Amino acid sequence: MKIRAVELHRVAMPLVRRFETSFGVQTTRDVLLVRVRTDAGDGWGECVAGAEPVYSSEYTDGAEHVITHYLAPALLGADSVTAETVARLLSFVVGHRMAKAALETAVLDAQTRAAGQSFGEYFGAVRDAVDCGVSVGIAPTIDELLAEVGGYVDEGYRRIKLKIKPGWDLEPVRAVRGLIGGLPLQVDANTAYTLADVDHLGALDEFGLLLIEQPFEEENIASHVALAAAIATPVCLDESIHSALIAVDAIERGATSIVNIKAGRVGGYLEAVRVHDVCAELDVPVWCGGMLETGIGRAANVALAAMENFTLPGDTSASRRFYADDITEPFELVDGRLAVPTGGGSGVEVREELLARWALRAPVTLRA
Ligand code: SMG
Numbered sequence: 001m002k003i004r005a006v007e008l009h010r011v012a013m014p015l016v017r018r019f020e021t022s023f024g025v026q027t028t029r030d031v032l033l034v035r036v037r038t039d040a041g042d043g044w045g046e047c048v049a050g051a052e053p054v055y056s057s058e059y060t061d062g063a064e065h066v067i068t069h070y071l072a073p074a075l076l077g078a079d080s081v082t083a084e085t086v087a088r089l090l091s092f093v094v095g096h097r098m099a100k101a102a103l104e105t106a107v108l109d110a111q112t113r114a115a116g117q118s119f120g121e122y123f124g125a126v127r128d129a130v131d132c133g134v135s136v137g138i139a140p141t142i143d144e145l146l147a148e149v150g151g152y153v154d155e156g157y158r159r160i161k162l163k164i165k166p167g168w169d170l171e172p173v174r175a176v177r178g179l180i181g182g183l184p185l186q187v188d189a190n191t192a193y194t195l196a197d198v199d200h201l202g203a204l205d206e207f208g209l210l211l212i213e214q215p216f217e218e219e220n221i222a223s224h225v226a227l228a229a230a231i232a233t234p235v236c237l238d239e240s241i242h243s244a245l246i247a248v249d250a251i252e253r254g255a256t257s258i259v260n261i262k263a264g265r266v267g268g269y270l271e272a273v274r275v276h277d278v279c280a281e282l283d284v285p286v287w288c289g290g291m292l293e294t295g296i297g298r299a300a301n302v303a304l305a306a307m308e309n310f311t312l313p314g315d316t317s318a319s320r321r322f323y324a325d326d327i328t329e330p331f332e333l334v335d336g337r338l339a340v341p342t343g344g345g346s347g348v349e350v351r352e353e354l355l356a357r358w359a360l361r362a363p364v365t366l367r368a
């Protein structure tokens with residue numbers, strides 16, 4: 001395909017409720033959406049970077065800058081681009097995986113739409129609906145936490161994930177376990193602990209958690225190896241896993257026995273599929289992480305999560321978990337599952353009137 005233009009949209013999406021993690025509180029999502037216009041049709045991609053570099057080194061303004069000045073010009077200057085060649089064309093830029101992923105996804109969307117192939121078919125999906133979990137933020141009080149979790153249980157979610165940090169861990173986990181009985185439960189620390197906390201984290205063993213996600217900083221594989229050897233709860237890496245190569249290394253070193261896959265974090269859905277594949281070869285189950293995606297990113301995540309080795313429920317919640325209205329048709333939970341879109345490409349359509357209404361500024365169009 002020839003890429004004729006890359007269009008950058010910035011929209012502000014209000015969250016239906018505050019989302020607190022160990023690194024801060026979010027009340028809106030400032031999102032960068034990318035549309036590629038090609039000779040075979042258009043495609044959309046979503047950049048999952050946050051507004052500030054507090055979760056990952058990437059952030060929305062930085063992603064927009066690197067796309068504008070480096071990544072988009074490389075694609076616009078190429079005679080022919082396919083989803084399979086995007087990573088190589090962009091490899092001269094170090095890192096910036098979330099920015100690269102947004103572009104690769106847009107190209108993949110255009111390409112598969114033109115071919116009448118769904119993302120699920122392209123990825124090799126084996127199911128037509130995926131089991132869904134929900135990620136629950138740190139709440140002001142235990143009572144408020146229980147009210148929120150109770151609502152999600154009533155909606156039918158098949159797994160609860162609690163955000164934890166020092167001072168908000170054993171007590172909320174005990175309370176939620178009491179509320180939900182045997183429903184699968186896991187925790188995510190977003191790097192808030194250190195190796196000095198190993199004994200404390202071992203106290204989580206009594207709650208029969210599916211896993212503890214990323215307790216230590218992303219570069220610190222060694223501390224995760226030590227924790228995994230010391231506690232019964234399986235350790236699962238999120239922030240640390242930037243590629244299939246790193247996943248294999250972390251697994252072989254004993255740092256992680258379950259892997260959270262986020263396409264943005266690994267540079268795109270093609271690498272996400274490779275992470276899935278290497279984990280399957282090593283008998284390591286995977287699940288699909290979430291980055292508060294709009295319907296654009298959610299559609300792709302649900303298709304990815306339909307692959308065989310995604311055996312644990314993902315952070316693939318319904319649109320309404322974060323947004324009163326979605327930028328595409330909303331994803332709705334049916335019996336604790338989301339249906340995998342079947343239309344060409346991502347299978348969802350961007351609602352242009354909402355794009356205009358929520359725009360932070362006029363779209364920027366980059367041409368060769
Ligand atoms: O999309 O449901 C979702 C959010 C899931 O908790 C979630 N994501 O570390 O796994 C994680 C966090 C990162 C998002 S906050 C920037």
Ligand code: MG
Pocket residue numbers: 188190213214238239260289
């Ligand atoms: Mg996480």
